[in-house]
Amino acid sequence: MQLAHQRLFIWCLIAALPIGAIAWGTLDDIRYKTKGADGNLWAPYMGRGYMVKGEEAPGTVAFTFDDGPDHRTTPVLLNQLDRYGIKAAFFINGARFHPRTAGGPENQAVLRDIYRRGHYLGNHTFNHKDITRLTESGWRTEVLQVEQVLRGVIGRRPWLFRPPFGRVNDTGLARLGREGYTVVMWNLDPLDWKATDAADLLNRTRDVIEQNPKGGVFLFHDTNRTTIQAFPLIIEWIRERNSRLRAEGSPTLDIVGLEHYIRSKR
Numbered sequence: 001m002q003l004a005h006q007r008l009f010i011w012c013l014i015a016a017l018p019i020g021a022i023a024w025g026t027l028d029d030i031r032y033k034t035k036g037a038d039g040n041l042w043a044p045y046m047g048r049g050y051m052v053k054g055e056e057a058p059g060t061v062a063f064t065f066d067d068g069p070d071h072r073t074t075p076v077l078l079n080q081l082d083r084y085g086i087k088a089a090f091f092i093n094g095a096r097f098h099p100r101t102a103g104g105p106e107n108q109a110v111l112r113d114i115y116r117r118g119h120y121l122g123n124h125t126f127n128h129k130d131i132t133r134l135t136e137s138g139w140r141t142e143v144l145q146v147e148q149v150l151r152g153v154i155g156r157r158p159w160l161f162r163p164p165f166g167r168v169n170d171t172g173l174a175r176l177g178r179e180g181y182t183v184v185m186w187n188l189d190p191l192d193w194k195a196t197d198a199a200d201l202l203n204r205t206r207d208v209i210e211q212n213p214k215g216g217v218f219l220f221h222d223t224n225r226t227t228i229q230a231f232p233l234i235i236e237w238i239r240e241r242n243s244r245l246r247a248e249g250s251p252t253l254d255i256v257g258l259e260h261y262i263r264s265k266r
């Protein structure tokens with residue numbers, strides 16, 4: 001009996017740890033200490049029906065990648081993100097990692113890797129559908145099925161949602177909020193799918209930043225080879241720009257995780 005009590009006490013302690021980390025740590029402490037489970041640790045803050053527009057944390061940029069995972073491109077990006085110490089958010093399509101689709105098992109391994117490395121995973125529907133046109137059964141297929149399949153892969157549901165084509169209406173927003181999602185839009189779109197090569201994408205990204213000097217949430221696609229090639233160039237450019245601005249005493253654009261955009265809502 002005594003042993004059972006001890007075990008119960010230890011389990012309670014373990015269960016309380018993530019909540020404790022949020023309550024007592026600073027943001028940077030949490031990011032540093034809990035790599036590999038960040039998305040889940042932040043769940044109590046994300047699951048409140050917020051909407052991130054990209055203007056919440058001036059002076060910073062956050063990276064989001066849509067339409068993956070793809071075992072041919074995403075792993076290269078994951079190594080680049082680790083190399084630069086950047087935490088990104090991946091908005092995933094369920095059809096890419098369903099066990100019975102082509103490439104499904106390979107893409108499931110990539111999903112586990114994204115999660116293990118401490119990035120956020122968000123729902124981007126099963127088949128990249130416009131959610132303003134979904135019927136009730138369409139909602140189950142497109143939104144809820146992604147949660148089920150993801151649970152099967154990493155044991156967790158996603159708490160972030162990005163609407164395909166950026167299309168949402170009040171009904172959809174209300175329902176996503178009730179289902180515990182924070183909707184993440186973007187305000188920096190270099191249109192990476194239109195870029196002819198890495199240099200062109202770097203130029204597009206520079207133009208977007210010059211037009212939005214306060215920064216915000218970037219939209220890229222980890223399924224796009226040009227994006228993967230351009231990513232290190234983009235990061236090096238942001239770093240050089242920051243050094244130059246710092247020397248001038250002007251405001252910089254720090255690269256941060258999406259939690260900085262959600263923190264401002266609390």
Ligand SMILES: [Zn+2]
Nearest residue numbers: 066067164165
């Ligand atoms: Zn998309």
